[in-house]
Amino acid sequence: MAATATVAATAVAAAVGAAAVAAPPQATAAAPAEQQQQRQQQQQPVEFDSSRYTLHSQGAEARVWEGTFLSRPAIIKQRFSKKYRHPQLDGKLTASRLKSEVRSMLKARKLGVHTPVVYHVDHATSSIYMERVQGHSLKTLLHGGQLGGTGLEELLVSVGRTIAKLHDGGLVHGDLTTSNMMMRTEDRQLVLIDFGLAYNSTIPEDKGVDLYVLERAFASAHAEEGAAMFEKVLEAYRRASRQWSATLNRFAEVRMRGRKRAMVG
Numbered sequence: 001m002a003a004t005a006t007v008a009a010t011a012v013a014a015a016v017g018a019a020a021v022a023a024p025p026q027a028t029a030a031a032p033a034e035q036q037q038q039r040q041q042q043q044q045p046v047e048f049d050s051s052r053y054t055l056h057s058q059g060a061e062a063r064v065w066e067g068t069f070l071s072r073p074a075i076i077k078q079r080f081s082k083k084y085r086h087p088q089l090d091g092k093l094t095a096s097r098l099k100s101e102v103r104s105m106l107k108a109r110k111l112g113v114h115t116p117v118v119y120h121v122d123h124a125t126s127s128i129y130m131e132r133v134q135g136h137s138l139k140t141l142l143h144g145g146q147l148g149g150t151g152l153e154e155l156l157v158s159v160g161r162t163i164a165k166l167h168d169g170g171l172v173h174g175d176l177t178t179s180n181m182m183m184r185t186e187d188r189q190l191v192l193i194d195f196g197l198a199y200n201s202t203i204p205e206d207k208g209v210d211l212y213v214l215e216r217a218f219a220s221a222h223a224e225e226g227a228a229m230f231e232k233v234l235e236a237y238r239r240a241s242r243q244w245s246a247t248l249n250r251f252a253e254v255r256m257r258g259r260k261r262a263m264v265g
Contacts, residue, residue, distance in 0.1 A: 047125070048078050048080075048125040048126075048127060050063075050065065052067055053065035053066060053067035053076055054066045054067065056075070061079055061080075061097070061196060062077050062078055062079045062080065062196065063077075063078050063080060064076070064077050064078075065077075065078065066132065069119045069120060069129045070119070072119070072131070073131075073132040073134070074119060074129050074130065074131065074132050075116065075129075075130050075131070075132045075133075076127055076128070076129050076130075077101075077127065077128045077130070077196075078125060078126060078127040078128075079094050079097065079098060079126040079127070080126070081094065094126050095123065095126070097196070098121070098123065098126050098128065100198070100199070101128065101195050101196050101198065102118060102121055102128060104171060104195040104198035104199070104200075105118060105130075105195050105198075106118065107169070107171055107200075108166060108169075108171060108192065108195065108198075110169075111165050111166060111168075111169035111171065112165050113162055113165050113166055113192055114162075114184070114189050114190060114191040114192065115191060115192055115193070115195070116130040116131040116132075116133055116191065116193060117130060117131040118130050118131075119131065133182050133184055133191050133193065134184060134185050134186060135182045135183050135184040135185045135186075135191070136182065136183060136185075137178065137179050137180075137181065137182050138155070138159070138178040138179075138181040138182065138183065138190075139177070139178035139179045139221055139222075141155070141183060142178060142221075142222050142229070143221075143222070152229075153232060155183065155190065156229055156232040156233050156236065157232065157233075157236040158189075158190040158236075159181060159190060159233045159236070160232070160233040160234065160235065160236025160237035160238075160239075160240060161236055161237070161240040162190055162192060163176065163210070163211070163214070163233075163237055164236075164237045164240035164241035164244070165240070166192075167207045167210070167241060167243065167247060168241055168242050168243055170200055170201065170202045171198060171199075171200060171201075172198060172199055172200075172201045172206045172207060172209075172210050173192065173195065173197070173198050173210055174195075174196075174197030174198050174199060174210070174213075175194060175196070175197045175198075175213065176210055176211070176213050176214040176217065177213070177214065177217040177221075178217050178218065178221055178222070179217075179221075180192065180193050180194045181193070204243070204246040204247045204249070204250040205250050205254070207243075207247040207250065207251075208247055208248075208249075208250035208251035208252075208253065208254045209254055211234070211237070211247070211248075211251045211254075212251060212254045212255055212258060214230070214233070215230050215255070216258075218230040218233075234248075
C-alpha cells in the first residue's frame with residue numbers, strides 16, 4: 001500500500017510539473033497578441049484639437065491655425081493624413097516631412113536668415129508651433145504701395161541677400177514667392193516662412209529653379225513692375241553670393257526652358 005501511495009504521489013507531482021512547464025508557452029503566445037494590439041493603438045493618429053485655434057488657411061498638405069502657445073501669439077501648422085495613402089506609408093511620409101521642415105527652418109536661422117521661432121513640435125498630431133510674425137507679406141506691401149522708393153529698394157536688396165545666404169549654405173527653399181516673405185513690423189526685418197518644400201542641395205540647377213520660381217511670382221503678382229523689382233533682387237543676390245556665377249548660369253538656362261514651354265503651350 002505504501003509503495004502504491006508513493007507511486008501515486010509521484011505521478012501527481014509529475015502531472016503538476018508538466019502543467020507548470022506547459023503554462024509558459026500559453027502566456028508567451030498571448031504576449032505577441034498584446035504587443036500587436038499596443039502597436040496598433042500607438043499607430044492610430046491623435047486628433048488635433050482645433051477648438052482652441054482659428055483656421056488661417058489650408059493647403060494641399062497642411063492646415064495653418066492661429067492661436068497662442070504659452071501665452072505667446074503663435075501659428076500652428078498641422079499636417080493632416082491623406083486617406084488615399086496606406087496608413088503606415090502616410091504616417092512615415094508625414095513624420096519625415098515634418099522633421100525636414102523643422103530642420104530646414106533651424107538650418108536657415110543658423111545661416112543668418114530670419115525665420116519664425118519654433119516653439120514646439122508635436123509629433124503625435126504632426127504639428128509645428130511657431131512664432132506668429134507680426135507684419136505684412138511682401139506681396140501685400142507691394143500691392144498696397146506702402147513702400148516708397150528707398151524703402152522698396154532696401155527691401156528688394158534684403159530679399160536678394162537673404163536668398164544668397166540660403167543658397168550658399170546649401171539650402172533651397174522650394175517655394176520662393178512674395179507671399180512667403182514677410183517684413184516684421186517691429187524691426188523691419190525680412191522673414192522667410194513656409195519651409196514645407198525646402199531641402200538641402202548644393203546643385204546650381206536647384207538654386208536656379210528656386211530663383212525662377214521667384215521670378216514667376218514677381219511677374220504674375222506684380223505684372224507692371226515685377227520684372228524691374230526682380231532685377232534688383234537678382235543684382236543683390238549676385239553681389240552677396242559667393243557662388244553666384246554657377247547659379248545664375250543655370251538660372252538663365254532654366255528661364256530659357258520655361259519660356260520655350262510657354263511658347264509651345
